[in-house]
Amino acid sequence: PPPPPAELAPSSLQGLTPDQLRIRLGEADFTRQEGDMRTWQYRFADCVVDYFLFPQDGISRVASWAWRAPIIGMKLDTTSCRQALAMRDKTGG
Incomplete structure (x- = not known):
């Protein structure tokens, strides 16, 4: 089977x-x-991921994040969301 x-x-x-x-x-x-x-x-089909950037020692960095379903009240599919993030990752992880 495929990976x-x-x-x-x-x-x-x-x-x-x-x-x-x-x-x-x-x-x-x-x-x-x-x-x-x-x-x-x-924004992805199965989720929305927010990254919150704050200055740290004068340099803006990702300090926190949150994810949710794209429609309020829908269940978040965390596996599909992680897969969508990986597909968007231009460095391949």
Whole structure:
């Protein structure tokens, strides 16, 4: 049988700078600035992943993340979401 699809855990990208995150996942589908925090949102068929970037020692880095189903009230399929992240990862992990 073929190997299972690759998966990428959202937490594995914590600590990345904006440039590093862009190299891995490409441009965010949506961005928002609130005070010092920047949100980079990546949208997939099965989930939405938000990365929250905060300045740390003068350099903006991914400090936290959150994921959810694309439609409120739907169940989040975490495996499909990790697979979608892996498919978007331009470095192959």
